[in-house]
Amino acid sequence: MLKEITAEEAPIRDAVVNEDGIDFTLIELFFFAYRDFTSDPDQMLAEYGFGRAHHRVLHFVNRRPGLTVAELLDVLKITKQSLARVLKQLLDTGHIMQLQGPRDRRQRELYPTARGRDLALALSRPQSRRIHDALTEVDGEARKSVEQFLKAMVNPELRAQIDADPSHRGADDEE
Amino acid sequence: MLKEITAEEAPIRDAVVNEDGIDFTLIELFFFAYRDFTSDPDQMLAEYGFGRAHHRVLHFVNRRPGLTVAELLDVLKITKQSLARVLKQLLDTGHIMQLQGPRDRRQRELYPTARGRDLALALSRPQSRRIHDALTEVDGEARKSVEQFLKAMVNPELRAQIDADPSHRGADDEE
DNA sequence: AGAATGCGTCAATAGTGCTGACTTAATTCT
């Protein structure tokens, strides 16, 4: 007979599998993939005394030069206080600079400096290489599928924000 | 006229684009996708006073019941001290239990309880649904491509570990 | 017996995120 212990304290000895109706394989792979994806820039950032948050700010300031603090907060979905420390450090180290908004002088438009641009590119280079290498291991129209998939993983109300992005197409025929 | 300021303090007004040889589009999508991917379980976890680390521990204990503390540390790539608090809470709340290792009594084999199994499934459900929905939005053999891609994104030395987990496990000992 | 291993724990620190509240300056609304 099977054990009759009904208490919740009994150990379960069988592994959960995808048959439970949940795609554990992809869930797990997504975790591993993202962890390793961020590991390269994380190591570089440590040399500057920076963290992953600095990378994200640097990334979006380079992607959308001139965005305001409020816009940046909206993209990152963090609070002003979380951004404050990180942004201040990037300003102090000359990676980012602020210009007063032309129409609304309360606003601060954020721009990368040459140093900030260089760092952003350096941080993204290993990530891009990892992606590129991974795609070449996959057959067929992998890049298109992966891009569609990742976009579909994002909350619908945020996709407009992504599409509004200045850069589109390319990277396929570029190298 | 364009500015002639050569110093690194000058603002760069043009956005980085994929033509710089870097696949910013996928880098960015990966960030957004992973953030939203983790947001559903994060909200649930907050109700228990848990964080994302609890989810990861719970996940792997459910995926590989009976794994030892050392094995768990190896999979998660964190330190013993980082695991300690999280694991203790999961033990205290009856989501996980420990059994003394049968061959080596120093070891602690980790097993989910029914409660722990339930929580793991509940946390993964929205993630799995998100993945499933995203895949149906993509045409063709998307799942295969995505799985291959994600696996290829993982550091090579860790891929063996991943492949070892599906269901061909646990048939070597035990009653 | 002595060395090494598996685990738990203590102390201190860093990075990222949160809430709430308050100030300043500039813009908008009435």
Added chain:
DNA sequence: AGAATTAAGTCAGCACTATTGACGCATTCT
């Protein structure tokens, strides 16, 4: 013009995850 609102900066305090280094205990290996 005066009031209300908005953009940004800042202060204080807290939570979670992660780090390094060190020590103790039990068990296993040599």
